[in-house]
Amino acid sequence: MGGLVTAHKKPLSAGMEDMFKTAARNAESAMREIFPPTPLQQNAHLSAIYDADIWLKREDLSPVRSYKLRGAFNAMRKHPDAELFVCASAGNHAQGLAYMCQTLGKRGVIFMPVTTPQQKITKTKVFGGLYVEIHLIGDYFDQTLAAAQDWCSAQGGMFLSPFDDEDVIEGQASIAVEIEDQMAQLPDIIVLPVGGGGMSSGVWRYLRGRVEPVLVEPQGGACLHAAFINGGPLDLDRVDTFVDGAAVGRIGLRPFAHLSDLSLKHSLTIPEDRICTTILEMLNSEGIVLEPAGALAVDALKDIRSKIQGKSVVCLTSGGNFDFERLPEVKERAQRSARLKKYFIFRMPQRPGALRDFLGFLGPDDDISRFEYLKKSARNFGSVLIGIETKSPENFEAFLGQLDANGFDYTDITNDELLSSFIV
Structure with a gap:
């Protein structure tokens, strides 16, 4: 692992927090010109299993089957004069950017790891059409990120980080705005998957002090967990790419700054094989298609059963871009886990x-x-x-x-x- 990097932990003023909430609401309002709110659905199956009131925030039902177009939209709307947008992505951020490039008529250049599932590459091409080009570089996201930033610096485009960008974080916070509007009262607990931290930090910043957060990562990419131990972001020695939507080797500096008032007691890490049992359960029992990262929050319920009993819980299903060619592997992993x-x-x-x-x-x-x-x-x-x-x-x-x-x-x-x- 890398060396210590200290994050800014000074609490933000009430005025700054109010400004952020207003900005998130403005972003959510502007999105309605592009796509509707994603559903917030009570799930009777999970509620019965865990003796709790379980709700799913269905980001897997967005136009690109993940929440990532929120941050891409917000960042692009704030830079209307930019003509070239560049990003690095394991798939979902790429699709969000591609969708917005075609919608807004902007050129996009997208860098993706060579290990990205073909389903996500194909969908990115479909969403972007003639407005985007794709480069497959690097076995791991961090290698892809470095290549994209170098190319962007040479070509003079605007780099759009998948998570380490305040405009992106603000856009992802629109999820919390919708939850607040969709429920009679906020839940007791919200369960959030974590990759680079853009979505979890945005949602937490909007809901801070009003709900109890549970932050969930795959064991093979637990960069937030490591940052909590280290006192700041650092590079993981190794990243398991199976949960590709959350396989990040270093938590974003800006997201960690917004999450640094939390600690290990709010953090869970989930074995990759066990996540597969939840993917199959949700597919077979509920007809819900989730990618590995999208199943993280639901799988985490197994570890917080006693905490959530009798309470209202929102689980964020972050993505449904599942390549069914991976189904035999998912079944294999699930059987071994069980x-x-x-x-x-x-x-x-x-x-x-x-x-x-x-x-x-x-x-x-x-x-x-x-x-x-x-x-x-x-x-x-x-x-x-x-x-x-x-x-x-x-x-x-x-x-x-x-x-x-x-x-x-x-x-x-x-x-x-x-x-x-x-x-x-």
């Missing part, structure tokens, strides 16, 4: 009937999803890679108990990140 699927390497005795004995240990709800057997005639044992799915985690206890009792040698590689990712 302990319904495991991978093993066995040493199989090379004797007649050994495989039959092994298969006899499987229960009626166990299913072999992968089987590779490498037999070497000069050895007494062969190596077997096997993947097993079951309907209950307890079934593995019975299965492994029989293996132990019969002297089978095996290694569980399910949670071995390096080996599992190489083999599976």
Whole structure:
């Protein structure tokens, strides 16, 4: 991780806070010429599970299926004379900028990581039409960001940060304006996903002191969590790009300044595999399509069950740009998180009937999803890679108990990140 960077923690004056709220309301009002408010929907399914009054702020139902066009719109409307806008984005900010470029007739140049899902690249092209061009550069967002800023400096365009920009933060705060207008009274708790911090800081700044915030990040990109520990933004050593909409290696300096009155007690980090269980649950039970970052706030309810019981809660579903080609991976991760699927390497005795004995240990709800057997005639044992799915985690206890009792040698590689990712 990088060195200490101290953020400004001096509280803003009441006058400055009032000015921000007014600006956010003005931004929200101006947006109505472009798109309607996103729905705020009470969710009976989640409310019953958590014994709370759960509402979803459906940013996945915006024209670009994420909240990102809010910040892009607000920044662009404040610079009407600019003709060239440049951004770096893992997908959603790119789509927001592209949409606004075509709507306002402005030229846009968009830099995206090479790892961006194809669905987001295609949609960006559709939203921008002839007004935008796309460059795929960098495996990680921060590499893409550096390339975009260098290009922008050389070409003289206006760089539009996805989160570290006051106009963008102000635009994202329009979400809070809508929530305030859509509810009879504000919720007790609001659950916000965090990537670079633009949206969470804008919403928190507008609602500060009136609701309790819960800020949620993926474990593989917990840059705000690290900043709270460090006392300021710093670079993560490594970023897991699975939750691409929130896979940021360094929280924005401006967003952190607005969030720095909060602390680790307001922060949650969620395992990437577990997020997949929520993606599938919302798809299968509610017919709601969420991308990994969009499912963060809903998944966080599992960790704050006791806190939210009997209270009103708003979860912000930040995006629905899900590439269905990723569905097999999401299912795989979800099964592993729920302990319904495991991978093993066995040493199989090379004797007649050994495989039959092994298969006899499987229960009626166990299913072999992968089987590779490498037999070497000069050895007494062969190596077997096997993947097993079951309907209950307890079934593995019975299965492994029989293996132990019969002297089978095996290694569980399910949670071995390096080996599992190489083999599976």
